[in-house]
Amino acid sequence: MFLEPDEVKKRIEKIREEIPRSVFSELEEELSKVEVTEEELNKIIEEIKRRYDYSLVEPGEAVGIVAAQSMGEPSTQMTMRTFHYAGVAELNVTLGLPRIIEIVDARRVPSTPTMTIYLKEDIAEDREKAKGIAKKIESxxxxxxxxxxxxxxxxxxxxxxxxxxxxxxxxxxxxxxxxxxxxxxxxxxxxxxxxxxxxxxxxxxxxxxxxxxxxxxxxxxGIKDIQRVVMRKEGKEYVIYTEGSNLKEVLKIDGVDITRTKTNDILEIHKVLGVEAARNAIINEALDTLEEQGLMVDIRHLMLIADMMTVDGEVKAIGRHGVSGEKASVLARAAFEITVDHLLKAGIKGEVEELRGIVENVIVGRPVRLGTGMVELKMRRELEEKREEA
Amino acid sequence: MVPKHEILPKEEVERVLEKYNITKGQIPKILESDPMVKKIKAKPGDVIKITRKSKTAGESIYYRVVVSD
Structure with missing residues (x-):
């Protein structure tokens, strides 16, 4: 007895919240192609749940360290060359390692700000109109x-x-x-x-x-800060590349597709579109830079880094002035950079070291609270005593 | 580029906090001056539900609490 399609839909609807959207839609699609019995469907659902569970990160896994290594290793293979003509007609764009550093350091202004401006569908293929907009933009x-x-x-x-x-x-x-x-x-x-x-x-x-x-x-x-404009035909539509960036003003121009237009100035995105857009920009920029160099880094690592940089609602750098420098633990900060300063200041302020993190525990020689070290064991005294009596 | 932001109703906030066994202070933050916060007119203390498009999960839900800056 095969189940009716409606019945199948009803059953899988129950697990919608338990598995990721992409897995769910795939399941939905595959199930619409075949007929299944109740028993088969239950087995499928069980198996999907089991496999999804299995693929989750274990509690206590050192995801941060894995992310750091995953980004650190490929960056040793990147070119040290700062400038590169990215195939885009004579526009100068920072790529490779310098660009990655720029992204994680959350620099106020990137060394080569650029914008990629897309036009609204109805005019994107019109050369004259695109030219008109390019002219409006170039200062x-x-x-x-x-x-x-x-x-x-x-x-x-x-x-x-x-x-x-x-x-x-x-x-x-x-x-x-x-x-x-x-x-x-x-x-x-x-x-x-x-x-x-x-x-x-x-x-x-x-x-x-x-x-x-x-x-x-x-x-x-034209628009302030945009020094040069280059128009290029990509597929059927015209895309405008600029040297210099001013997202706020460009988005105001009629005919600019605000959903696709982007800049490589992450802090500007933060100011104009908010943290969430900045987080997306960090991920995309880092991924593009790595991919351009022919390196594959799993996007999850970049997502973690981007999330870490934006937890406080602003874009913070990874490093002394950002994430690492604001750690709660004195020893963790001292272990990172400028050791004496941190210890001295902590002494004056009378800071308390809670010994919760990794570095702190390594320093004092205690088991690190990671992986199997995460769990604490408690003994039930009465059980132990009973055993002794017996 | 900007994902969907919406203010989470009070009852929902309780449910979320309970689900993850956390307090409001542990939720990632978003500044009051953030353009999206202004757009949906959220006040400090509100929890914002963000529906992100994710390359790995298709769609994922994230929460941020509004803080004054």
Missing amino acids: VTVDDVIKRAEMDLIDSKVTLILDEYELKRREITLEEIVEKLTPIKGVEVEYNENQISLKVPNPSMKELRKVATRARGQYLR
Whole structure:
């Protein structure tokens, strides 16, 4: 007697919470293809539960150490070369060991911030629209479109000689620049064909220099911090790669697919999208870096590291200033780095060592609370006494 | 990239704490200033249920308690 499909569904529904979602959906799918009897189904469910249980990490397993080793060993094989042209048209991206270090150190700013900007489906294949968005994103300052700036102390003016080629390439007009420069305080703007003069009221070298710097740094358009944009066709759609990163502003631009667009600046992700997104970014960035080097590290190890870095709601580094440096135990901290400082400070504060961790117990020569050392045995006195009497 | 965040009802919090035999202080934290916390308007002390997409388990549930920063 085979069970009805509905009956099968009902039965497996009971174990939905007990096994991972992926295992459950696989089971559901496989069962929809075959007919099973009640006895068979029970056996299948039993076996799945048993195997899942068997695959779980044992209590007391030193997962942290295993994760550290699993990431540490492959990193010895990684290239020490910092820069690498990642196949992406002439964009500079830090990869390999330096990048891994950057990720686990939770650096404020990565050494080569980049963004990968995806466009919304309806415009992703349109070259012109993609170009338009790329143009909106790339920041252009006056400095980018001039050949040079001359300071004239006699006439007390700064003259900007425009670079017509750059103007044409970036599609910026003279008027646009003039408009942006006019608000500069106390400056009179005059212009002709390919140069703009800024007259300064009180002539002094200092004043001229100030105006020149101010004018050159003036943003004409684009998003701050994004220095360069490269467009690439991937499959059918156009993807924009940038040098420099400003997630918040880029996400505001119309036509940008906010679900896929990413940056390699993890702290920026934390600020704009929150810890959970930052955790995902840590995992993905580390995994991509390792994979690019042809190394396979199980994602579970990276997940553990990412979880550890984000437990407190902010992104903390692994190391002196982060996870290791904030351990509760004095001896554990002292064993890591700057031993004397930690011991001295603990002495002044009167810290208590609970001897709960691993390092502490190794130091004092006690069994480590790991694996079989996790359990404590208690003796029932009366039983023992009875045995003695007997 | 951002998984689903939702505030866990009070009764559910009790159930979760009991299930894992822990106190609220032992749950991983999330800052009050976190963009997602602001979005779902959670207050410090609330427990947030996060449904993550996992490469290994398909989907996994994580909890974070909101703390003020």
